[in-house]
Amino acid sequence: MGTEVVLVAGLTDHHVADEIWRRSPDSALVRHDLSRLAGGTIRRWVDGVLTELELAHGCVSCTLRLDLLPLLEELNCRVIVHLDPVLEPEAVCFALAETDIRVDAVVTVVDRATWLADATGEDTLAERGMGAADSDERTVAQVVVGQAEFADALVLAGDGDPVLDAVLDRLNPLAPRQDLSALDVPALFAAIPANARRGGFDDGFGSLLYGGPSLEPAHGVSVVHFAKQRPFHPMRLHGAMGVLLDDVVRARGRVWMASQRDEALWLESAGRSLRVGNLGSWRESGHGPAQELVVITTSPEPEKITTALAAALVTDEELALIDELEFADPFTDWREEE
Incomplete structure (x- = not known):
């Protein structure tokens, strides 16, 4: 049948990947922890079974190339991948484009309490103690904005915020949104439109107004x-x-x-x-x-x-x-x- 994946991203703690897994018969759940990557070690769980792996080079690209991609090809089923909080799904999909693995959906979890401050701030991942490697100079804003922008569906945690809603309407107008407290996995996946990205990306010469966002201001956005x-x-x-x-x-x-x-x-x-x-x-x-x-x-x-x-x-x-x-x-x- 080949491998198809659902990537679940987000800087916040959540149970969304577990819930999607429970709703997906005959699927596997893969989870990565890159907090020790700078020392050349990653931790990976497959259906709850932990494996610790040593890498010659402690970097994100090596994690994808030497561990995640071979693992997904080996599993040969539907796989729910709970990405480490600092992984950006676009980078993962770029790596997957060289394989026969199909991306069914990218789901990102957004923390309403912190997302907007993170998305307009200047903190680096290293300053937060979250750098994936010694050479990781990315900012928190780059990660959270990229995770939300590339998603096919968004799950929002916390109380509603009209300013954040207005930002997401313009950052990713195609992605359906649900509250984490009332997560309905089948309904969320059914709401993903036929023209969703699903891991695809262009060469930089495509439309910059992807999904047709409103150009009218709302709530100060x-x-x-x-x-x-x-x-x-x-x-x-x-x-x-x-x-x-x-x-x-x-x-x-x-x-x-x-x-x-x-x-x-x-x-x-x-x-x-x-x-x-x-x-x-x-x-x-x-x-x-x-x-x-x-x-x-x-x-x-x-x-x-x-x-x-x-x-x-x-x-x-x-x-x-x-x-x-x-x-x-x-x-x-x-x-x-x-």
């Missing part, structure tokens, strides 16, 4: 959609980065830089962390070069984001001389910006 047919001046964009960090839950999109006009860059922020990477050539993408960024913000003045980004574009004079000008470019090495 706004979506800024910035799209322009003009490159950024790299130094001015670097100086404007603060608007993508303050009161921002998520910013993501494609960037066209005057200093690298043939290359499409990918910009992504969560909370107070921001990363810039290289998507490849605009020519090979099928997209014409252009700016497109989507920002989910709780700022009372979201228009300041548009104003700051517009001011970072090259001027008419710079555009006329663009082939002759040399632009200092702090983004050349695709380093993570903090």
Whole structure:
């Protein structure tokens, strides 16, 4: 029958994976604990049976490649995978894409009491004592935002919060949501739409408004959609980065830089962390070069984001001389910006 998996993610303690397992006849429950990964050890349970494994390299990618993937292929059934709290389901699905394992659903548990503060904060996992390895420099915001954004369904713990609901409506509008206190597994899975991601991902050139989120503000939450047919001046964009960090839950999109006009860059922020990477050539993408960024913000003045980004574009004079000008470019090495 092959292996199909349900990935259950979330930074909070929960029993959701166990409940899905109980509702899935002839399935297996796999749980990982990466708290000792920095020392080269992981703990893994299969249907409650503990195994401790030693890895030559204590890193998340080795855990996936050397343990989880071979295990899932060996089980050859429906597997409910309770991910370690610091694992991001997108990274797991990226690894699974090289196998015949099918992702049936990604379920993320969101703690209403802490999620929004985590998603707009600057704490690193290491500062919380949760780093998956000595080299793990991720922030808590990167993890919780990524977990919620990539989910096919969301389970919410704690009391309702209209601001959080408005954020999730815009971060992941397709995912059905249920309260943890009234979890109905069959109903939750039945509500997952036919066009849900189910572990799939694009190359960075897909729609930035996945699921068609509302662009109207609600409860102090706004979506800024910035799209322009003009490159950024790299130094001015670097100086404007603060608007993508303050009161921002998520910013993501494609960037066209005057200093690298043939290359499409990918910009992504969560909370107070921001990363810039290289998507490849605009020519090979099928997209014409252009700016497109989507920002989910709780700022009372979201228009300041548009104003700051517009001011970072090259001027008419710079555009006329663009082939002759040399632009200092702090983004050349695709380093993570903090």
